[in-house]
Structures are given as C-alpha cells and as structure tokens.
Amino acid sequence: MWKGRFQQPTSALVQRYGESVSFDWRLYAHDIRGSIAHAKGLEKIGILTTDERQSIEDGLLGIKADIDAGSFTWSIELEDVHMNIESELTKRIGPAGAKLHTARSRNDQVATDIRLYTRDAIDQISHLTRDLQRALVECATRGQDAIMPGYTHLQRGQPVYFAHHLLAYVEMLDRDASRLADTRKRLNVLPLGSGALAGSTIIIDREFVAQQLDFDSVTQNSMDAVSDRDFAAELLFDIALLGVHLSRLSEDIILWASAEFGFIALADAHTTGSSLMPQKKNPDVAELTRGKSARLIGNLTALLTLLKGLPMTYNRDMQEDKEPLFDSLDTINLALEVFAEMVSGMDVNREKTAAAASDPLLLATDLADYLVTHGVPFRQAHEVIGKLVHHCLEVGTTFHDLTVADYQQFSPAFESDVTTVLQMDVALAARQGIGAPSPKNVASRLAQWRETLSV
Ligand code: ARG
Numbered sequence: 001m002w003k004g005r006f007q008q009p010t011s012a013l014v015q016r017y018g019e020s021v022s023f024d025w026r027l028y029a030h031d032i033r034g035s036i037a038h039a040k041g042l043e044k045i046g047i048l049t050t051d052e053r054q055s056i057e058d059g060l061l062g063i064k065a066d067i068d069a070g071s072f073t074w075s076i077e078l079e080d081v082h083m084n085i086e087s088e089l090t091k092r093i094g095p096a097g098a099k100l101h102t103a104r105s106r107n108d109q110v111a112t113d114i115r116l117y118t119r120d121a122i123d124q125i126s127h128l129t130r131d132l133q134r135a136l137v138e139c140a141t142r143g144q145d146a147i148m149p150g151y152t153h154l155q156r157g158q159p160v161y162f163a164h165h166l167l168a169y170v171e172m173l174d175r176d177a178s179r180l181a182d183t184r185k186r187l188n189v190l191p192l193g194s195g196a197l198a199g200s201t202i203i204i205d206r207e208f209v210a211q212q213l214d215f216d217s218v219t220q221n222s223m224d225a226v227s228d229r230d231f232a233a234e235l236l237f238d239i240a241l242l243g244v245h246l247s248r249l250s251e252d253i254i255l256w257a258s259a260e261f262g263f264i265a266l267a268d269a270h271t272t273g274s275s276l277m278p279q280k281k282n283p284d285v286a287e288l289t290r291g292k293s294a295r296l297i298g299n300l301t302a303l304l305t306l307l308k309g310l311p312m313t314y315n316r317d318m319q320e321d322k323e324p325l326f327d328s329l330d331t332i333n334l335a336l337e338v339f340a341e342m343v344s345g346m347d348v349n350r351e352k353t354a355a356a357a358s359d360p361l362l363l364a365t366d367l368a369d370y371l372v373t374h375g376v377p378f379r380q381a382h383e384v385i386g387k388l389v390h391h392c393l394e395v396g397t398t399f400h401d402l403t404v405a406d407y408q409q410f411s412p413a414f415e416s417d418v419t420t421v422l423q424m425d426v427a428l429a430a431r432q433g434i435g436a437p438s439p440k441n442v443a444s445r446l447a448q449w450r451e452t453l454s455v
Contacts, residue, residue, distance in 0.1 A: 015077060016076065019076040021079060022076070028085065031109070034116060034213065038192060039100060041212075055093045055096050059089045059092045059096075059097060102202060104192065108222075125239070128340070129176055131340045136173075139348075141163070143163060147159055148353035150437075156361065159357050161442050162353055167445055194226050197223050198222055227314055235328075236296070237300055239300075239328045240328070243289075243335070253283055265347050271284065285342045286342070289338075295327065299325070300324075367422075370414075370421045375413060400419075
C-alpha cells in the first residue's frame with residue numbers, strides 16, 4: 001500500500017509484530033459499512049461515478065458475504081482488516097476499488113469502525129443488562145415474602161426483604177444501562193473525513209456521510225478525531241463498573257450458597273461438583289464472574305495507560321486499543337448472559353433467611369426509635385438500648401423474654417406497648433419512607449420494575 005517510498009520489503013518479523021488483522025478482522029462488517037458510506041460521499045462530489053460507486057458497493061458486499069461464510073482468506077502481509085478488504089476489493093473490481101481511499105486515511109477509517117462497532121456492542125450489552133434485571137425481578141417476585149437480615153460489615157443489622165436486597169442490584173444495573181446510553185450518545189459522532197490528521201483538500205459532505213451511518217453529528221477537529229479513544233475508555237469504564245456490580249452480587253451469592261448461610265439454592269445446572277469431594281456443589285459461575293471482573297478493570301487500566309503518553313495525533317500504539325476492548329466486550333456479554341440464566345434458577349430458602357432474621361437484636365434500632373417516639377433524645381435512647389443489649393447477652397435472654405417492668409428498669413419511657421415493636425411484621429411495615437423496605441414499598445417497587453422491564 002505504501003510501496004512507492006520504499007526500496008526494501010517489510011521484514012517478515014516486523015509484519016508479524018505489527019499485524020492486527022488476527023484480531024481486528026472483527027471490525028469487518030463495520031469497516032464495510034463505513035466504506036460504502038464513504039463511497040456515497042465520493043459519488044456525491046463526483047470523484048466516483050454512480051457505476052463505480054455501485055461496483056464498489058457490490059464488491060464490498062460480496063467480500064462481506066465471503067467473510068460471513070468463513071471463506072475469506074486474511075493475510076498478515078496486508079496488516080489489518082482495512083487493507084485486507086481494500087486490496088481484495090481492488091482485486092475483484094479493478095480500478096474503481098483503487099479510488100475508494102480518496103480523502104480517507106486508515107486513521108479516520110479505524111476511528112469510524114471502532115465507533116460503529118462499539119455502538120452496536122453497547123446496544124447488545126444494554127439488552128443483556130435488561131435481561132439480567134428481569135431475572136432478578138423474577139427471582140425477587142418468587143421470594144417476595146422472604147425476610148432476611150440486612151448486613152453492614154457483614155454483621156446482622158436490620159431486617160429487610162430478600163426482594164429488597166435483590167432490587168438493590170436492579171437499581172445498580174439500571175445506572176449501568178443509563179451510563180451505557182450516555183456513552184453511546186457521546187460516541188455517536190462521525191470522525192470520517194478527518195483524514196490522517198488534517199482532513200483533505202477534497203471536500204466530502206461529512207454530514208451526509210454521517211446520516212448514512214446513523215451518526216448524530218460529525219467531529220469538529222480533525223486532530224482530535226483521529227486520536228480520540230475517549231469513547232472506548234468510557235465504555236471500558238462502564239463495563240468495569242458493571243463487572244464490579246456483578247462481582248458484588250457474586251460475593252453475596254457465594255456467601256448465601258454456603259451451608260453457614262444457606263439462604264439460596266442454585267440449580268444443579270449452574271453449579272459444579274468436586275472431582276474429589278462427592279458432597280460438593282460449588283457456585284463456580286459466581287466465582288468466575290468475581291474473578292473475571294478483575295480483567296475488566298485491567299482492560300480499562302490498559303487503555304488509559306496506553307493513551308496517557310501519546311502526543312497528538314494518531315500513534316501506532318493505538319492499535320493496542322482493540323484487544324482490551326474486545327476482551328471486555330466478550331467477557332461482559334457472557335457474564336451477563338450466564339448470570340441471567342443462573343439467577344433464573346436461583347431460589348431463596350425462606351426458612352433459613354427467616355431463622356437468621358429472627359435474631360431479636362435486629363430490632364434493637366426499632367427499640368431505640370420507640371423511645372424516641374416516647375420523648376427520649378436519640379443519643380440517650382441509643383445508650384439505653386445498648387445497655388439493654390448488653391444485659392440480654394450477659395444473662396442469656398432476649399428482648400422477647402423481658403417483661404415491661406424489666407424494660408422500665410432501663411428507662412421509665414417504656415410502656416406496655418413496647419412488645420409490639422418486637423414483632424417482625426410490625427417492624428417491617430413501619431419502614432415506610434421512600435426507598436425503605438416496608439412490604440408495601442417493596443411490592444410497589446417490584447411492580448414498577450415489572451412494568452419498566454415488561455416482565
Ligand atoms: N490498524 C491500525 C490501528 O488499528 C490502523 C491503521 C493506521 N495505521 C497507520 N500506520 N497510520 O490503529
């Protein structure tokens with residue numbers, strides 16, 4: 001492609017070192033789509049005749065069909081996906097093919113291809129994120145009545161519903177989906193027409209080309225356009241955070257699946273056994289997802305590190321953007337898919353969660369709140385209940401076994417109605433504030449999610 005300037009062929013080792021077609025072939029459909037739009041732009045300004053443009057389009061679609069069918073031969077001598085396709089096009093259709101690269105560089109071409117590719121990828125990830133939300137909402141609905149302890153520091157805190165706990169993840173995933181949509185908006189800008197770095201003396205109607213490719217607008221600085229991978233970094237961040245959310249859910253699932261918790265049962269199909277210990281049923285899907293989230297963070301870090309020292313504009317280093325990007329896309333897609341399947345087969349063990357939630361100490365805060373409603377300042381109420389807890393632990397009794405007189409020894413503000421506070425259903429029903437887990441709130445949030453997600 002650049003033979004004019006050189007007296008020697010590229011060394012075979014350099015070719016092997018520099019080729020990217022072994023991974024960037026994945027851009028082929030988007031590369032071809034971009035080239036067809038570019039050809040239309042060239043036709044519009046008379047660089048290509050309609051016949052030439054048509055033969056380019058037919059040639060490219062023929063190449064696409066062959067690649068789709070797996071019968072296309074990629075060659076590392078042609079370095080990347082762009083040159084492989086262009087060279088094959090010229091082989092197939094002759095001189096018109098050699099005109100396609102007018103007013104275009106691989107620098108604006110690859111920037112366009114990756115934007116088109118990541119735009120589709122975002123749509124797919126968003127879709128799979130919604131599927132996982134649906135699976136969580138279904139699982140929450142199946143276990144809607146299950147009460148469990150909510151934890152801080154992994155110590156029992158206050159009672160919640162299992163559904164409330166799962167819906168926390170639905171909220172997280174919703175922010176993930178909205179972040180992806182946001183990234184999509186910012187990336188949906190066409191860089192094509194920026195050339196190698198300074199545009200071209202041949203003026204293409206870039207807005208026309210943008211329309212052909214469903215971009216919302218065109219980039220406004222040719223140097224920025226060819227060197228910008230912000231959108232890829234943003235997407236890798238979105239994916240990394242999504243991975244962190246899946247990893248946290250994994251951690252919950254791993255704990256819940258242990259005999260110590262026993263809060264959930266996973267389907268056999270989503271667990272694995274041990275080659276040695278016959279009794280084992282391991283939550284490998286969750287463990288692998290917790291593990292794979294490390295790669296997602298690593299890929300983001302790799303891209304940011306790759307970009308941070310680059311002078312303007314395009315530098316060949318940027319070819320290294322693709323493997324982390326593809327790896328994160330593949331990893332998150334599979335993780336979301338397998339997670340949705342696993343959560344669909346996951347059920348709460350309401351006896352176990354209820355047994356854990358029957359720990360009376362979970363209602364210590366409710367007792368403090370009771371005193372507040374009977375005129376005791378909260379700090380003082382906290383101390384009174386702290387002493388009460390200490391007393392129970394010391395003498396080996398529980399809140400339920402104390403008489404009203406016992407309570408009154410700790411504060412005269414206690415009255416005979418104190419025992420109602422100790423009823424779990426009363427305690428949960430009392431949590432009526434927006435976002436808190438009263439049964440009514442949980443049911444209504446569940447209903448909202450069912451509607452939003454068309455479950
Ligand atoms: N394959 C290259 C990349 O992915 C694009 C080609 C630009 N190469 C060049 N020598 N200007 O970054």
